[in-house]
Amino acid sequence: MYAPSLRTNIALMKRRKALKWTLIGVGSGVGALALGSAGAIGYFWTTSKLDTAGKVDFTNPLAVPPLAESTQDPSGARRFDLEIQSGAVAFKDGRETETWGVNGAFLGPTLRAKRGEEVAFAVRNSLDEGTSIHWHGMHLPAVMDGGPHQEVAPGGDWAPQWMINQPAATLWYHPHPHGRTGNHVYRGLAGMFIVDDDESDGLNLPKTYGVDDVPMIVQDRKLDGDNQFDDNGSFMSMQGLLGDQVFVNGTLGPYLDVSTRLVRLRLLNGSVSRLYNFGFDDDRPFSLIATDGGLLPSASETDRLQLSPGERAEIVVGFEPGETAVLRSYPADEGYSGPLGRVNGADDTLDICEFRAAESLTDTTAIPETMGAAPDLADTEPAEERSFSLSGFNQINGESMDLQRIDFGVREGSVEVWEVANADGFLHNFHVHDVQFQVLDVDGEEPPARLRGWKDTVQLVPQRKYRLAMRFTDYTDPNLPYMYHCHILAHEDAGMMGQFVVLGEGESIGQVPAVDSAHSHG
Numbered sequence: 001m002y003a004p005s006l007r008t009n010i011a012l013m014k015r016r017k018a019l020k021w022t023l024i025g026v027g028s029g030v031g032a033l034a035l036g037s038a039g040a041i042g043y044f045w046t047t048s049k050l051d052t053a054g055k056v057d058f059t060n061p062l063a064v065p066p067l068a069e070s071t072q073d074p075s076g077a078r079r080f081d082l083e084i085q086s087g088a089v090a091f092k093d094g095r096e097t098e099t100w101g102v103n104g105a106f107l108g109p110t111l112r113a114k115r116g117e118e119v120a121f122a123v124r125n126s127l128d129e130g131t132s133i134h135w136h137g138m139h140l141p142a143v144m145d146g147g148p149h150q151e152v153a154p155g156g157d158w159a160p161q162w163m164i165n166q167p168a169a170t171l172w173y174h175p176h177p178h179g180r181t182g183n184h185v186y187r188g189l190a191g192m193f194i195v196d197d198d199e200s201d202g203l204n205l206p207k208t209y210g211v212d213d214v215p216m217i218v219q220d221r222k223l224d225g226d227n228q229f230d231d232n233g234s235f236m237s238m239q240g241l242l243g244d245q246v247f248v249n250g251t252l253g254p255y256l257d258v259s260t261r262l263v264r265l266r267l268l269n270g271s272v273s274r275l276y277n278f279g280f281d282d283d284r285p286f287s288l289i290a291t292d293g294g295l296l297p298s299a300s301e302t303d304r305l306q307l308s309p310g311e312r313a314e315i316v317v318g319f320e321p322g323e324t325a326v327l328r329s330y331p332a333d334e335g336y337s338g339p340l341g342r343v344n345g346a347d348d349t350l351d352i353c354e355f356r357a358a359e360s361l362t363d364t365t366a367i368p369e370t371m372g373a374a375p376d377l378a379d380t381e382p383a384e385e386r387s388f389s390l391s392g393f394n395q396i397n398g399e400s401m402d403l404q405r406i407d408f409g410v411r412e413g414s415v416e417v418w419e420v421a422n423a424d425g426f427l428h429n430f431h432v433h434d435v436q437f438q439v440l441d442v443d444g445e446e447p448p449a450r451l452r453g454w455k456d457t458v459q460l461v462p463q464r465k466y467r468l469a470m471r472f473t474d475y476t477d478p479n480l481p482y483m484y485h486c487h488i489l490a491h492e493d494a495g496m497m498g499q500f501v502v503l504g505e506g507e508s509i510g511q512v513p514a515v516d517s518a519h520s521h522g
Contacts, residue, residue: 058326077119077161080122084123086100110192110209115196116163129154133189137171142501199372200294238424255356260365273309287299296374323357326352329350336462372453390420400494420465426462431483435472472502485497
């Protein structure tokens with residue numbers, strides 16, 4: 001089996017954490033780490049930076065995930081049939097890569113539903129080990145969430161059903177088995193879930209799926225000499241795995257033929273560890289129109305957009321007839337301190353996808369002056385304020401995840417403010433299930449434009465404090481918890497996760513049902 005065990009990954013990360021980081025020769029800003037002989041250190045420091053700018057052959061048409069088919073079940077719900085399965089894909093010449101996928105060999109179809117629709121899923125696990133499907137960013141009952149308490153056994157079935165009740169947004173789905181999420185995502189289990197609503201349908205934004213409204217699931221991978229996924233953690237990286245090749249929708253070296261002047265890109269950082277700082281090779285500006293939870297009140301123009309694992313954003317970029325442009329990931333603008341950035345990918349430059357504009361482009365869409373609703377929790381008196389400190393690779397507030405421990409309960413209908421901080425010098429982020437939150441401030445200052453919309457995942461810059469306001473509505477369950485965790489999946493799998501329940505009037509925290517250890521691998 002190509003994947004190292006969780007125990008192996010944790011042991012490696014412990015050894016890396018134990019190393020004493022000392023920067024020498026910092027006068028030029030290009031230091032070395034005192035970990036051995038000067039020659040070996042210098043070689044490692046030089047080769048730990050990855051730069052593929054101008055080196056990628058964009059020879060493969062960008063795959064656009066198909067829209068999942070659906071039927072109406074007897075209850076009137078819109079039903080999707082999803083099979084989690086193994087497969088093989090010829091990503092490169094040579095042996096096919098062994099993969100996992102949903103309704104196919106790799107990744108899954110795009111799910112699409114509208115606010116107010118009842119959706120139902122018939123999920124079948126055809127793998128030889130347990131897994132789950134978590135609906136990342138979705139507001140839904142805890143029993144439907146697809147977290148570690150809803151693992152589907154090998155050969156088993158799961159039938160979640162709920163009503164879509166949130167604004168139009170770009171969400172996604174991926175596994176969430178306890179201790180194995182990173183491995184399952186890396187093998188290929190992921191897909192987009194697009195929510196529509198009447199308000200967004202009425203806007204003149206680009207909206208023809210796969211033409212001027214394009215999903216882009218961006219993920220890095222390593223392939224060994226036999227074209228198989230290699231998920232050994234990067235040497236000395238405290239983030240875990242950093243791949244040296246970038247796939248978009250499962251395509252290596254992708255290009256997209258552009259036929260319209262404006263193109264909407266639904267960007268998803270679907271990587272298990274890597275941070276991306278998106279921009280174009282010619283530094284052209286683009287418009288940020290949406291974040292995790294949906295459309296912004298108005299567009300924000302920029303030429304860089306940094307997304308940590310799990311985050312999504314929608315951008316609109318303009319093209320001229322006959323031109324070519326490359327979407328690229330630039331070195332990180334923020335997120336690391338000291339020498340740790342270099343070995344965690346902060347200095348990397350990666351070409352992502354080439355866009356080839358036709359000689360004649362249609363021009364019928366526009367970016368409206370007003371779009372979505374602004375977050376509105378800043379002036380609400382919180383019922384509770386909580387603090388969370390993420391440290392090492394497996395702890396929040398000094399504790400690691402315990403499937404049988406509910407960390408706290410929140411009251412349905414209440415607003416809480418959570419202050420979250422990264423106590424380390426390397427990358428963490430923070431994801432909360434069920435809710436979209438408002439970033440009130442970062443170290444007391446107004447958050448940057450990319451954090452001013454509704455969010456469910458936020459990058460945590462080291463030593464800064466992020467105040468997040470969130471409202472808990474509709475669904476209560478004293479026994480079945482939602483998760484909050486770092487979405488660096490090596491950290492989540494090692495234990496950087498906690499659990500909370502939403503309580504109705506008069507309810508108190510209950511008892512988490514036992515999880516089948518034969519399937520949980522916890």
